[in-house]
Amino acid sequence: MAKLDILKIGHPTLAKKAEPVTVFDKDLARLARDMVETLHAAPGVGLAAPQVDISRRLIVVDLSIGENPDELIILVNPEVVSREGEVVCEEGCLSVPDITEKVARPYRVRIKGLDLEGRETSVEGEDMLARALCHEIDHLDGKLFIERLSPLKRALVRKKLRKLREANVGR
Ligand SMILES: [Zn+2]
DSSP: OOOOOOOOTTOGGGGSOOBOOOOOSHHHHHHHHHHHHHHHHTTOSEEEGGGGTOOBSEEEEOTTTTSOGGGOEEEEEEEEEEEEOOEEEEEEETTEEEEEEEEEEOSEEEEEEEOTTSOEEEEEEETHHHHHHHHHHHHHTTOOGGGGSOHHHHHHHHHHHHHHHHHTTTO
């Protein structure tokens, strides 16, 4: 297993629409395992392959951050098939360090996708799980959570990010 580098906002892979996974082999399984290890080490609750510079439609979500193996979700080519309700809640992203903002997400979602062997599977999530799943699927479409904010909020976030980047120069 290996820990992967997580790309930060501004990297072109994060803005690209990821390609569907078509080959279900050992490399895919290894990538998923490495993503889970990277997610737990970060620590975070969700990671999408584009965040580790692989432009493929693969996500891992684990609200327990490694505490409960039953909560680990690995989805290939995930698609939202239904959405219900709306919740506005604070959200962050491993690729957008030090920024959290309130984002509206569906209360409940049903997602269909494939497992690592290419078999059809589906997941239903409520509240934080629905939020994490939607956030990671957004990454597959090249979308960061800050793009879901109002233009004014987004401008403020961009300013804050610029300051953070300047503070990190030379590090
Ligand atoms: Zn993210």
